[in-house]
Every structure is written in C-alpha cells, then in structure tokens.
Amino acid sequence: MIGEPSEVTNEMIQEVNEVLPTGKVRYLMGCGYPEDILEAVSLGVDLFDCVLPTRNGRTGMAFTTKGKIIIKASMYAKDRAPLDENCTCYTCRHFTRAYLRHLFNTGEILAGRLVSYHNIHFFQQLMAGIRHSISEGSFVDFKKEVSEHFNFRD
Ligand SMILES: [Zn+2]
Numbered sequence: 001m002i003g004e005p006s007e008v009t010n011e012m013i014q015e016v017n018e019v020l021p022t023g024k025v026r027y028l029m030g031c032g033y034p035e036d037i038l039e040a041v042s043l044g045v046d047l048f049d050c051v052l053p054t055r056n057g058r059t060g061m062a063f064t065t066k067g068k069i070i071i072k073a074s075m076y077a078k079d080r081a082p083l084d085e086n087c088t089c090y091t092c093r094h095f096t097r098a099y100l101r102h103l104f105n106t107g108e109i110l111a112g113r114l115v116s117y118h119n120i121h122f123f124q125q126l127m128a129g130i131r132h133s134i135s136e137g138s139f140v141d142f143k144k145e146v147s148e149h150f151n152f153r154d
Contacts, residue, residue: 009028026044027045027048028040028048029049034126034150034152035146035151037126041139041143042139042143053120053122054119057118057119060112061115063123064084076097076100080097087125090117
C-alpha cells in the first residue's frame with residue numbers, strides 16, 4: 001500500500017484474496033485515507049494500521065467531517081470554532097482553531113498532540129461507522145455517502 005497508486009493496491013488485495021484462506025482476518029498496512037480504507041473494506045480487509053492520523057496531526061493537518069483543515073493557515077487566526085463542529089473529542093470540546101493555530105505557530109509541541117488526538121478520534125468514528133453499517137447491511141450506502149463527502153488526498 002505504501003507508495004503505490006490505490007488502483008495497484010486494490011488489484012493486489014484482490015489477488016491476495018484468491019490465495020488466502022477464506023474466513024481469516026485480512027490486514028493492510030499503510031492504508032490511511034478514509035476513501036482508501038472504505039475501498040479496502042469493500043474488498044474484504046478487516047484491519048488497518050497507518051501513521052497518517054498522527055503524522056498529519058503533528059504537522060497541522062486535521063481530518064474533519066467537512067474535509068481537511070490545515071490549521072496553520074492564516075484564515076484560522078481568529079476562528080473561534082473547534083476543529084470540527086461535529087466532533088466530540090477532547091480537542092474539539094476545549095480548544096478553538098485560533099488557539100491551535102497559535103500553538104503551531106509558536107512551536108508548542110502540544111499543538112501536534114491535540115490535532116493528532118482529534119485525528120485518531122475521527123478515524124475511530126469512521127471505523128465505528130463502517131462496523132455499524134456492515135452489521136446493518138448498509139455498508140455500500142455508507143461507503144458511497146462518505147466517499148462523495150470526502151476527498152482528503154487533494
Ligand atoms: Zn475533534
């Protein structure tokens with residue numbers, strides 16, 4: 001997954017599925033963008049692990065329900081909203097975008113921790129949504145809705 005285009009990754013998942021025993025857990029390393037996770041789940045992958053939530057969090061990129069936010073941008077200098085108004089994480093309940101931007105711009109290490117914390121919460125919510133939609137038999141609709149809503153690669 002790491003480095004190759006997602007089309008190649010998806011082809012490899014399909015090839016590996018043909019030789020792996022059925023009924024066993026599938027693990028994919030380095031798959032972190034929500035749109036890639038959703039596609040991999042649709043191909044049968046069960047487990048993921050990726051640095052994206054914390055690596056991007058440390059550099060000021062937040063995954064939100066309205067797309068990505070680069071918190072260092074000057075447009076957030078006086079923004080008193082949380083990173084994500086739909087998020088219930090500690091960071092979003094206690095800090096504004098303006099404060100997080102200030103922490104980044106002054107080199108405060110707490111900034112990366114707070115945005116990483118939010119990003120991990122975002123992915124936990126995404127995975128909970130995936131699990132719930134699978135158990136309800138509505139994963140295809142969930143994937144379509146989320147995929148149309150997000151494009152974090154741009
Ligand atoms: Zn949050």
